[in-house]
Amino acid sequence: MKCGVVIFPGSNCDQDCVKVLTDVVGQRVVTLWHQETSLQGCDAIVLPGGFSYGDYLRTGAIAHLSPIMGAITRFAHEGGLVIGICNGFQILLESGLLPGAMLRNTGLRFRCKFVTLRVERTDTPFTNRCQPGQVVRLPIAHNEGRYTADAKTLRSLQRQVVFRYCDVNGDVSEAANPNGSVENIAGLTNTAGNVMGMMPHPERAAEAELGSLDGRLIFESMIHAAALR
Amino acid sequence: MKAKVYITLKPGLLDAQGKTVKGALEALGFKGVADVRMGKYIEIELAHGRAHAAKQDVERMCKKLLANPIIETYRIDLKSS
Numbered sequence: 001m002k003c004g005v006v007i008f009p010g011s012n013c014d015q016d017c018v019k020v021l022t023d024v025v026g027q028r029v030v031t032l033w034h035q036e037t038s039l040q041g042c043d044a045i046v047l048p049g050g051f052s053y054g055d056y057l058r059t060g061a062i063a064h065l066s067p068i069m070g071a072i073t074r075f076a077h078e079g080g081l082v083i084g085i086c087n088g089f090q091i092l093l094e095s096g097l098l099p100g101a102m103l104r105n106t107g108l109r110f111r112c113k114f115v116t117l118r119v120e121r122t123d124t125p126f127t128n129r130c131q132p133g134q135v136v137r138l139p140i141a142h143n144e145g146r147y148t149a150d151a152k153t154l155r156s157l158q159r160q161v162v163f164r165y166c167d168v169n170g171d172v173s174e175a176a177n178p179n180g181s182v183e184n185i186a187g188l189t190n191t192a193g194n195v196m197g198m199m200p201h202p203e204r205a206a207e208a209e210l211g212s213l214d215g216r217l218i219f220e221s222m223i224h225a226a227a228l229r
Numbered sequence: 230m231k232a233k234v235y236i237t238l239k240p241g242l243l244d245a246q247g248k249t250v251k252g253a254l255e256a257l258g259f260k261g262v263a264d265v266r267m268g269k270y271i272e273i274e275l276a277h278g279r280a281h282a283a284k285q286d287v288e289r290m291c292k293k294l295l296a297n298p299i300i301e302t303y304r305i306d307l308k309s310s
Contacts (some may be wrong), residue, residue: 057269058297065294094297101299103238108245148242148300180243 001027001226004042006072006088008034008063013049013085016203021046024206025219034066039130043226044081045072047088049201050143056119058100059144060090069095081222082195086142089187089197098197099157100149100189105142106180110140114211115178116202117186118166124189125225126196127162129217135170136163136214140178145199147181154182163187163198230275230283231310236296236303237268271295280307 003021014031021029030040034052039045052063063069069091075084076097084092086197092098100156105111116137119130130136149157165188167176172184181198202215238244244266251265273290275283287305296303 057295061294061297101297102299103242104245106243106245108249146245150299180245 001043001223002041002223003029003046003222004032004039005029005046005048006032006034006077006093007048007090008050008052008066010052010054011048011050013087013089013201013203016044017048017085020203020206020215020219021055024216025223027219027223029154034063034068034070037067037071039068039071039075042080044222044229045075045084047072047082047084047091048203049086050119052087052091055144058094060092060094062090063087064095067156073097073141076190076195081226083126083218083222084195084197085201085203086140086145086199089199090144090195093197097195098188099160099180100147101179102144103146103148104144105146105178106177110143110144110158111178112139113178114139114205115186116166116168116170116176117163117200118170118172119162120164121159121162121189124162124196124221125206126189126218126221128224130220133168133170135166135168135218137212138202138205138215139212140200141204142179142199145179145181147199149182149187157188160188160191160193161185162189162196181203230278230280231308232273232275232283232287233306233308234271234273234287234291234295234303235268235306236271236291236301237266238300239302242300274310278309280309283307
């Protein structure tokens with residue numbers, strides 16, 4: 001799988017993604033500057049975490065107008081694999097590639113900690129290496145992670161929800177919700193299933209030294225899906 | 230022309246900042262603060278002087294970028310500068 005990691009001004013998780021994709025799961029990786037308009041034949045695109053454009057106006061609002069996003073939107077509409085992590089998720093929401101929006105966390109706290117997530121779907125290109133109902137442990141680090149959508153959208157996207165914040169037993173509860181996201185939603189895909197956004201950081205949990213290997217499942221799932229194409 | 234754009238979270242959405250500021254005002258002893266909603270205020274200087282065209286431009290700016298219609302509402306005040 002040839003993977004493109006996009007760098008916006010203010011991205012800060014791009015090199016973590018590059019490291020995991022190259023050294024941990026052994027893939028070819030190119031970095032794509034936000035001003036570029038070609039995806040260089042990549043099989044998958046990663047929008048990494050960070051604070052693109054300093055979170056000015058709204059998280060992801062300026063980045064979604066970058067030249068590279070035109071190419072990524074076309075790639076996504078053609079069925080290409082796109083994953084947005086944290087700020088990358090926010091950019092996908094602002095671009096309309098995923099439904100809904102992000103609000104400031106309830107409690108006004110920047111949440112930086114490990115959380116547990118219940119895997120709701122294993123038939124996606126991003127979770128095919130997971131078990132149904134599996135509880136994975138990944139870190140979050142965000143100030144604007146309160147996912148929201150209007151009632152009609154929320155009803156329509158139930159089958160698109162991939163991860164929900166849960167306790168260690170897999171129970172989805174208010175106590176396990178770190179940011180006030182509606183229905184504990186931590187990650188979801190588009191209707192076609194080829195675009196996913198998630199607030200937790202799989203690239204920060206793909207090596208034993210970092211306290212969890214669960215993040216590898218996401219990248220290994222993408223490799224598996226790309227190989228089948 | 231000068232456009233003043235006021236952007237606020239839609240009614241019904243929890244405004245965590247506003248709620249916290251309300252709590253702080255109450256802690257200072259201000260009684261009777263029923264609600265506080267935080268928002269953004271943007272001033273835009275427009276080169277052309279025709280009010281109707283300017284209003285249309287700013288409306289489009291709000292819809293395309295300045296406000297996110299999923300979570301926010303906006304109000305535009307237009308004045309000749």
